[in-house]
Amino acid sequence: MKRHLFAICFSAVLALFSVFFVLDTFVISKSYRSAVDMNTSMFSETTASESSKQSTSSTKSNAHSSQQQDSSSERRLGSRRAGGRTLRRSAVSDYKGTTISGSSSSESISSTDSLSSSEGNTSYQDDNVKIELTTYRVNETTVYVADVELSSAQFLKSAFANNIYGRNVTATTSSIAQANSAILAINGDYYGVQEKGYVIRNGIVYRNTAKGSDVLCIFADGSMEVVSDQEYSAEELVAKGVWQAFSFGPALVEKGSVTVGVNTEVGKAKASNPRTAIGLINKNHFVFVVSDGRTSESEGLSIYELATFLQSLGVQTGYNLDGGGSSTMVFNGVVVNKPTNNGGISERRVSDIVYI
Amino acid sequence: MYTSEKNLKLDLCWHLIAAGFLAVFGGIYELFSHGVYSGWMIFAFTVPLFLGALPYALLLHLKRTPGKAFRNLWNAGIACLSVGSVLQGVIVIYGTTNSLIIAYPIAGSILMLLGIVSECLHLPQNTAFWRLKKGKD
Numbered sequence: 001m002k003r004h005l006f007a008i009c010f011s012a013v014l015a016l017f018s019v020f021f022v023l024d025t026f027v028i029s030k031s032y033r034s035a036v037d038m039n040t041s042m043f044s045e046t047t048a049s050e051s052s053k054q055s056t057s058s059t060k061s062n063a064h065s066s067q068q069q070d071s072s073s074e075r076r077l078g079s080r081r082a083g084g085r086t087l088r089r090s091a092v093s094d095y096k097g098t099t100i101s102g103s104s105s106s107e108s109i110s111s112t113d114s115l116s117s118s119e120g121n122t123s124y125q126d127d128n129v130k131i132e133l134t135t136y137r138v139n140e141t142t143v144y145v146a147d148v149e150l151s152s153a154q155f156l157k158s159a160f161a162n163n164i165y166g167r168n169v170t171a172t173t174s175s176i177a178q179a180n181s182a183i184l185a186i187n188g189d190y191y192g193v194q195e196k197g198y199v200i201r202n203g204i205v206y207r208n209t210a211k212g213s214d215v216l217c218i219f220a221d222g223s224m225e226v227v228s229d230q231e232y233s234a235e236e237l238v239a240k241g242v243w244q245a246f247s248f249g250p251a252l253v254e255k256g257s258v259t260v261g262v263n264t265e266v267g268k269a270k271a272s273n274p275r276t277a278i279g280l281i282n283k284n285h286f287v288f289v290v291s292d293g294r295t296s297e298s299e300g301l302s303i304y305e306l307a308t309f310l311q312s313l314g315v316q317t318g319y320n321l322d323g324g325g326s327s328t329m330v331f332n333g334v335v336v337n338k339p340t341n342n343g344g345i346s347e348r349r350v351s352d353i354v355y356i
Numbered sequence: 357m358y359t360s361e362k363n364l365k366l367d368l369c370w371h372l373i374a375a376g377f378l379a380v381f382g383g384i385y386e387l388f389s390h391g392v393y394s395g396w397m398i399f400a401f402t403v404p405l406f407l408g409a410l411p412y413a414l415l416l417h418l419k420r421t422p423g424k425a426f427r428n429l430w431n432a433g434i435a436c437l438s439v440g441s442v443l444q445g446v447i448v449i450y451g452t453t454n455s456l457i458i459a460y461p462i463a464g465s466i467l468m469l470l471g472i473v474s475e476c477l478h479l480p481q482n483t484a485f486w487r488l489k490k491g492k493d
Contacts, residue, residue: 006428010435017459018439025447025454193452271391294390322451324390 031166032206035159039203042220042241043154121332124183129155129356131184133331138291138309141272141298144329144337145313146184146288148356153222153284158188158201158244158354165199165206167192170349173328174335182355185330186276186288189248190322192351197247198234201352208234214251216319218244222284224317226251244354246321252277252307253318262304272300274327274340278354279315287313288354290329294340326350364416367427371408371434375401378438382445389449397445403438407468423478429471436464 122133128151136143150156159180161171169192177185191199196211203220210229217225220241227237229247237245251259274293280286289310293300301309303320310318325341325348341348379401386393408431415422422430440460447454 007431010428010432014432014435014439018443021443021454021456024456025452026450190451193450195453195455273390 027168029166029168031164031169033165035163035165035201035204038154038157039238040154042203042238042243043152124332128152129183131331131356133336136309139272139299139301139305141291141293141301142337143289143291143301143309146186146329146331148184148286148288150222150284150286150356153218153220153243155356156218156244156286156354157356158352160201160352161192161350167195170351172347172349173326173353174330174333174347176350176353177330177355178333180353180355182330182353183332184288185328185353185355186278186290187322187326187328187348187350188352188354189246190326190351191247194247198229198237198245199247200234200238200242200245203238203243205234205238211247213247214249214319216244216246216249216251216278217242224278224280224286224319226254226317226319246278246319246354248319248321250303250320251318252303252320253279253310253315256311256316258304258307258311260303260307262302272302272305273323274298274325274337275301275303275306275323276321276327276329277306277310277318278321279310279313279318281314281316287315288329289313290327290337292338292340293323293327295338295345298338321354322350324348361416361419361421363427364412364421367431368409368412368416371404371412374438375403375405375409377401378404378442381442385445385449392449392451394445394448396441396448400438400441400445403441404434407437408434422475425478426471426475429467429474433464433466433468433471436460436467440464 124131130149132147134145134147136145148156157180159176159182161169161176163179171179173185173187176182189197191197191207194211196209197207197213198210198215199205199207200217210233212230213228214226215229215237217227217237219225220243226249232240234245253259272293275289275291277289278286279289287310289306291301291306292298306320307318325339327337328335328339328347328350329337335347338345339347382397382400385397411430437460440457443460444457447457
């Protein structure tokens with residue numbers, strides 16, 4: 001015993017430190033601050049002028065609101081806070097699939113009407129929000145696309161798990177969506193596992209430490225741009241009108257062109273995997289894209305395949321968010337894709353979501 | 357207290373076993389990592405192989421027996437670096453970061469350096485010991 005005293009003591013210290021390291025990395029939650037109110041002041045200039053131009057038509061059946069319809073999104077924002085929103089749920093039967101052509105992939109991309117939420121809804125519409133869900137089959141993979149048209153970017157929000165900004169503070173996408181009464185939600189950039197990277201949510205800076213990567217900026221005017229965090233500070237971005245900023249990447253499409261190569265890696269991953277991406281077609285017209293993967297039904301997409309698919313949708317700016325087991329899309333309270341986790345179909349707990 | 361040739365061979369074997377274990381572990385871990393790879397995980401086996409087994413093999417070949425302090429400190433340093441390499445691979449594959457990882461290479465390097473220093477301090481005595489041993493043989 002005495003002969004090996006040093007070895008035993010050192011081994012014990014090394015083991016204890018390693019256990020602490022693993023717990024600190026993956027388990028121990030650190031709550032840095034609660035999510036504060038949204039910084040909607042950046043919308044004051046754009047709201048009144050934009051809302052009347054971009055009000056969507058209300059042609060779907062089954063309107064069940066007794067509130068007066070108001071074309072001003074600012075007043076609608078106030079009424080949403082005070083007494084909920086006006087909903088019009090569309091009927092299921094008028095869903096249409098479309099065939100997308102012009103893909104650089106040798107396989108054609110086709111859509112199927114295979115979505116099956118519990119109520120069978122594949123679209124949503126009110127005076128400020130229009131959402132259309134479509135399912136595609138791309139490279140042996142099921143891809144879910146939510147086409148989102150908004151009257152104002154203020155309806156594109158983000159939320160933290162348990163409404164707390166911190167490390168290892170997680171919850172499933174569906175539970176975060178439910179807590180925030182989201183119509184549509186996808187997982188975000190899982191900021192909680194990173195120690196660096198800008199975190200700007202709902203106009204508030206939560207982390208201003210750059211990590212030398214592309215940052216997706218969604219502006220209050222409904223535009224989207226990918227910038228380098230070496231170029232602007234987080235505070236400067238908010239001053240420029242950035243409403244949401246995500247740090248995962250890489251940028252997939254910029255100015256309508258694919259910006260990733262065939263061998264582009266995300267965290268050393270070249271393989272096909274479930275993916276989550278967000279794209280901009282034009283101002284206040286977004287697409288949320290989630291693909292399945294790691295199953296017998298869906299292989300998954302590589303980064304390049306995801307980028308070319310976004311391009312085929314007409315996306316001008318596209319950005320990759322956290323994929324793998326995190327990839328989840330929730331619509332009207334129902335998880336519409338098949339998130340894989342620990343070898344089965346189940347949601348992974350994530351740090352944040354992007355939602356409408 | 358000096359190390360016998362038998363202990364050196366024992367250390368050499370343990371380092372080879374550790375290298376083999378880390379090679380297998382890294383391979384299996386990468387197999388289940390959904391195509392995400394990390395050099396830290398794949399090449400973790402090189403630490404006990406090139407920093408452990410190789411120096412000990414060299415010492416055996418040169419018929420030099422280092423002090424016990426050197427053995428303890430050097431082996432501890434290799435353990436630190438090996439564990440650090442594996443954990444770095446784990447967090448890279450997971451896609452996260454932790455600044456505490458820096459403790460492993462720092463501690464490992466310091467321990468190995470202390471081992472070398474302790475051996476240098478004992479060098480004249482070590483040489484004399486070997487001459488004495490040769491004389492007895």
